[in-house]
Amino acid sequence: MLKKIGPESFDVVYAIMKKSFPDSERRPYNEQKKLLKRKDYSIYVIEDTAGSGIKAFITVYEFKNFLFVEHFAVDSCYRSQGLGSLILKELLHIVNLPVCLEVELPYTEIAAKRIEFYKRCGFVLNVFPYSQPPITQGQTSVPMYIMSSGKALSQNEYTIVKNTLYKQVYDFSPL
Numbered sequence: 001m002l003k004k005i006g007p008e009s010f011d012v013v014y015a016i017m018k019k020s021f022p023d024s025e026r027r028p029y030n031e032q033k034k035l036l037k038r039k040d041y042s043i044y045v046i047e048d049t050a051g052s053g054i055k056a057f058i059t060v061y062e063f064k065n066f067l068f069v070e071h072f073a074v075d076s077c078y079r080s081q082g083l084g085s086l087i088l089k090e091l092l093h094i095v096n097l098p099v100c101l102e103v104e105l106p107y108t109e110i111a112a113k114r115i116e117f118y119k120r121c122g123f124v125l126n127v128f129p130y131s132q133p134p135i136t137q138g139q140t141s142v143p144m145y146i147m148s149s150g151k152a153l154s155q156n157e158y159t160i161v162k163n164t165l166y167k168q169v170y171d172f173s174p175l
Helices: 007-020 029-037 083-094 109-120 155-169
Strands: 003-005 041-047 054-062 067-074 099-104 123-132 142-149
Touching (some): 007 029, 007 054, 007 067, 067 155, 083 109, 099 123, 109 123
16 A cells, blocks of 8 residues: 655655645755655655545655654545554554654644554654754754654664764754
8 A cells, every 4th residue: 555656746745744744844845855866765655546646655764773754644634544553554564674753742732642643553752862953954953752663762772763863864963
């Protein structure tokens, strides 16, 4: 059901991304599209049964020791149908690596519900201090946590994940 897409379907994915994520958590169109040229970056989608539209997408980076989910969203027309759980279940089935993702701190009802959703899908909240670096110029960092599939990260594993994200995803060097 998950289908890897190329640049030809990017506009539809970006439209969903733009509706689903604030500016501080997504790149401008051209920067986001340029990621498709990277060998370690992929976008997977679930299409509607007629194949004429995209119901949901997940963007991932595949690194040596883990897979990182950067963006994951279900089009608002298709929410509450179990698609989010289905995507994560399929992703975990097709990759042979631990999966990590970022979540906002649970200070809002939506953020707390999102964390609970990921927990129901087999993810564990790692409460190490973490801040998503600015995703593009002009943005600020966003305090977050890292969640991991299957088990909690050790301090050493967390440091590897954080350093990989900072270098490979955000091109960020902390002071």
